[in-house]
Amino acid sequence: MNNYPSKIGMTALLLAAFGVIGSAYSQGDITIWDGVYSTEQATRGAVVYSDTCIACHGQDLGGNSNAPGLVGMGFMFLWEGRTLGAFFEKIREEMPTDRPGQLPLQNYLDVVAYIMQANSFPAGDEDLPRDVEALNGIAIASKS
Amino acid sequence: MREITQYCIGQLAGMERLFGTIDFPANKAMMVTDMTIHNCSVLKRLLLPLPLLLATFSASAQIEEFTPVTNEMLQQQPSGEWLSWRGNPSSWGYSPLDQINTDNVNQLQLKWSFALDDTGAVQAAPLIHDGIMFIPSARGVVQALDAATGDLLWEYRPAPPTEEFINSGAGTRAAVLPPGSFAGVGRGVQKNIALYGEMIYAATETASIRAIDVRSGLLVWETQVADPTLGYFYTAGPIIANGTLVTGITGCERYKDDVCFITGHDPLSGEEKWRTSTVARPDDPGGDSWGDLPLRFRAGSDAWVAGSYDPEANLIYWGTAQAKPWARAVRGSDGDALYTNSTLALNPDNGEMAWYFQHLPGETHDMDEVFENVLIDVEGQKSLFKMGKLGILWQLNRETGEFIKGTDIGYQTIVNLNPVTGQITYRDGMIPRIGEEINMCPSTSGFKSWRAMAYSPDTSAMYIPITLNCELATFGPTERQLGGGGTGPVRRVNYPHPESDGNLGELLALDIPSGEVKWRYRSRAPINTAALTTAGGLVFAGDWNRTMLALNADNGEVLWTVRLSTSNQGFPISYMVDGKQYVAMPAGTGGASWSGSLPNQLAPELSRPRNGSSINVFALPD
Numbered sequence: 001m002n003n004y005p006s007k008i009g010m011t012a013l014l015l016a017a018f019g020v021i022g023s024a025y026s027q028g029d030i031t032i033w034d035g036v037y038s039t040e041q042a043t044r045g046a047v048v049y050s051d052t053c054i055a056c057h058g059q060d061l062g063g064n065s066n067a068p069g070l071v072g073m074g075f076m077f078l079w080e081g082r083t084l085g086a087f088f089e090k091i092r093e094e095m096p097t098d099r100p101g102q103l104p105l106q107n108y109l110d111v112v113a114y115i116m117q118a119n120s121f122p123a124g125d126e127d128l129p130r131d132v133e134a135l136n137g138i139a140i141a142s143k144s
Numbered sequence: 145m146r147e148i149t150q151y152c153i154g155q156l157a158g159m160e161r162l163f164g165t166i167d168f169p170a171n172k173a174m175m176v177t178d179m180t181i182h183n184c185s186v187l188k189r190l191l192l193p194l195p196l197l198l199a200t201f202s203a204s205a206q207i208e209e210f211t212p213v214t215n216e217m218l219q220q221q222p223s224g225e226w227l228s229w230r231g232n233p234s235s236w237g238y239s240p241l242d243q244i245n246t247d248n249v250n251q252l253q254l255k256w257s258f259a260l261d262d263t264g265a266v267q268a269a270p271l272i273h274d275g276i277m278f279i280p281s282a283r284g285v286v287q288a289l290d291a292a293t294g295d296l297l298w299e300y301r302p303a304p305p306t307e308e309f310i311n312s313g314a315g316t317r318a319a320v321l322p323p324g325s326f327a328g329v330g331r332g333v334q335k336n337i338a339l340y341g342e343m344i345y346a347a348t349e350t351a352s353i354r355a356i357d358v359r360s361g362l363l364v365w366e367t368q369v370a371d372p373t374l375g376y377f378y379t380a381g382p383i384i385a386n387g388t389l390v391t392g393i394t395g396c397e398r399y400k401d402d403v404c405f406i407t408g409h410d411p412l413s414g415e416e417k418w419r420t421s422t423v424a425r426p427d428d429p430g431g432d433s434w435g436d437l438p439l440r441f442r443a444g445s446d447a448w449v450a451g452s453y454d455p456e457a458n459l460i461y462w463g464t465a466q467a468k469p470w471a472r473a474v475r476g477s478d479g480d481a482l483y484t485n486s487t488l489a490l491n492p493d494n495g496e497m498a499w500y501f502q503h504l505p506g507e508t509h510d511m512d513e514v515f516e517n518v519l520i521d522v523e524g525q526k527s528l529f530k531m532g533k534l535g536i537l538w539q540l541n542r543e544t545g546e547f548i549k550g551t552d553i554g555y556q557t558i559v560n561l562n563p564v565t566g567q568i569t570y571r572d573g574m575i576p577r578i579g580e581e582i583n584m585c586p587s588t589s590g591f592k593s594w595r596a597m598a599y600s601p602d603t604s605a606m607y608i609p610i611t612l613n614c615e616l617a618t619f620g621p622t623e624r625q626l627g628g629g630g631t632g633p634v635r636r637v638n639y640p641h642p643e644s645d646g647n648l649g650e651l652l653a654l655d656i657p658s659g660e661v662k663w664r665y666r667s668r669a670p671i672n673t674a675a676l677t678t679a680g681g682l683v684f685a686g687d688w689n690r691t692m693l694a695l696n697a698d699n700g701e702v703l704w705t706v707r708l709s710t711s712n713q714g715f716p717i718s719y720m721v722d723g724k725q726y727v728a729m730p731a732g733t734g735g736a737s738w739s740g741s742l743p744n745q746l747a748p749e750l751s752r753p754r755n756g757s758s759i760n761v762f763a764l765p766d
Contacts, residue, residue: 050322050325051324051325051326052326054321054322054325055264055321055325055326055327055328055329055330055331055332056328056329056330058318058319059316059317059318059319059320059322060316060318060319060627062318062398062627062628062630063630063631064329064330064331064395064397064630065330065394065397065446065465065468065630065631066329066330066736066737067329067330068631068633068634069622069630069633072623072628073620073621073622073623073633074620074622074630074632074633075633077579077620077621077633077635078620078633078635093744094740094741094744094745096326096328097328097329097734097735097736097739097740097741097744098265098326098328098733098734098735098740098754099754100744102754
């Protein structure tokens with residue numbers, strides 16, 4: 001008799017544990033590494049970023065004393081394990097701080113694309129989906 | 145006469161920087177020696193083609209009547225004037241005028257209002273001299289207004305830095321704010337300016353200091369103090385101390401092969417006389433307080449709030465900010481990290497440090513102690529009062545730096561204060577580890593901010609703008625490499641302070657020196673301005689939700705309110721012109737957490753207009 005859990009059973013256990021600690025996605029979901037935005041969208045987002053975000057978050061997206069960095073280790077610390085939908089909602093609800101939520105929806109999406117590009121997440125053929133449900137299906141994860 | 149020559153040549157050099165090379169025959173320099181200081185600007189006008197002048201000045205009325213501001217005037221401010229950012233060099237934020245008082249304040253009327261640029265956060269500290277208001281606002285703009293009528297006399301608008309200038313920096317062009325970007329917080333904000341002789345002094349978003357001719361609004365000289373591409377910039381303006389122009393730099397959160405500092409300059413030429421680091425370098429005394437971290441990883445200690453000056457001791461008092469990254473575990477040292485979160489006493493003639501007092505050694509939660517230094521003689525003790533984000537009111541002996549008293553206003557949950565020694569110790573479990581959530585009051589936004597407290601000698605009380613808040617905070621790692629660093633990321637969940645009754649704002653009156661609570665006024669929105677006290681028995685302040693208030697300084701009763709164009713934001717002042725007392729309150733958009741995430745998240749039913757920065761001036765009916 002085999003006392004060790006089966007390989008499939010072990011995977012299920014791990015996935016369950018991952019779920020308990022609050023992961024908002026599961027294996028099989030789309031991630032930021034799957035080319036979920038387009039280069040054109042990121043280019044549009046760069047313009048929005050320069051107009052409305054740059055003073056606090058910096059031209060290199062590294063942040064300053066009052067605004068978090070949006071790239072690298074800091075970005076992953078704040079957002080890994082959450083979804084692109086959550087990130088989008090945070091920005092849409094609170095940014096820019098002088099007029100939160102007041103930019104056109106498309107500007108918020110484009111700036112998310114620009115931040116993804118700045119983090120070297122790969123571009124694909126399509127713009128980000130305009131629907132929050134769909135964005136919630138895109139996981140922010142380390143490269144597997 | 146030699147000084148005047150240097151002055152005028154300096155003016156012309158400044159013009160060259162603005163407009164390009166001026167074709168200026170060598171023999172003209174001789175002419176300059178015969179000119180009065182006033183005439184330098186006239187000389188420039190003759191030399192410059194008119195279209196160039198029109199390009200930068202939309203208003204250029206000359207100010208004819210102007211008495212040069214002397215050291216004596218700065219030290220003993222004439223009644224009715226407001227010559228330095230907090231009114232007097234002791235930074236009381238107090239006006240000795242009493243025409244407006246507790247009996248008649250309810251009759252205050254708007255006399256004039258003037259819209260300021262909505263190009264960034266306005267947190268202005270206006271100055272008044274000879275019936276003229278000089279007001280700084282975002283992106284380096286300075287305007288001169290008739291203080292009684294609100295007429296614009298001149299305005300100075302800097303040209304954006306050239307590509308050549310940006311590309312000549314040693315760091316990244318990423319650090320320089322593009323023209324047209326909204327300067328919501330940090331770079332591009334201009335809090336205070338200084339007035340001395342016949343010049344306005346401003347410190348810039350590109351880490352330079354400017355001298356502007358007070359009569360014409362023309363640039364006289366501009367001195368580059370640090371390289372903005374390395375991250376350096378100013379938000380605080382200069383002060384004048386014993387004839388020296390002193391300014392503290394900020395933007396020191398990224399790793400670089402240099403550290404934050406305070407400099408002293410010759411006001412006539414801009415020449416740097418001294419530079420004092422606000423961080424102990426590895427081989428300096430106290431250098432081991434950062435462990436074995438090399439210089440490049442000793443970040444922070446920004447000097448982003450202007451200091452105070454005691455002419456008798458001939459010392460300036462300047463605060464320094466927290467170390468960066470904020471958390472010990474992230475910055476890689478649990479040492480004291482001198483001279484972060486300290487009050488420094490410097491000789492303004494040479495920058496030598498007479499003493500320092502480190503309020504929070506090895507600070508590890510973003511609890512800044514950089515704020516204003518209020519100099520009061522209490523019961524024969526020459527004292528300095530200061531409050532940082534934790535809400536501890538410190539009383540130091542300003543001659544020696546010795547601790548006298550500390551009053552914890554009772555809202556914080558992070559440290560214990562030894563009332564005898566002034567030493568703090570962290571409460572159990574309150575030193576953050578990377579990735580582990582802690583529950584702390586205040587949040588990283590602090591109970592206290594740049595919104596300066598004011599002292600009234602009439603009530604012997606301090607009036608302190610407070611915001612109540614707490615946070616679940618998880619500190620995270622950052623890249624330890626040149627150009628990296630910064631504050632470090634924090635996962636933060638703000639929540640209301642348990643003792644706040646749902647209010648974010650508090651104006652707290654503390655008796656001096658006992659520290660006993662005299663009264664509290666609370667508001668749903670953060671108190672978003674400095675406080676102003678007057679001999680009329682009043683304290684003025686304003687909240688984020690546009691309500692400006694006059695309260696009875698004795699008992700906190702609200703005697704008058706008015707709603708402004710947008711958030712009250714900046715430094716209210718009071719002054720007199722032709723026998724009439726005025727109260728001026730700046731309103732502004734932009735700003736950091738107190739005017740952003742805190743009201744947005746914890747008072748979501750409130751909102752403010754996205755535009756509407758202004759200066760608003762009130763007086764009694766004619």
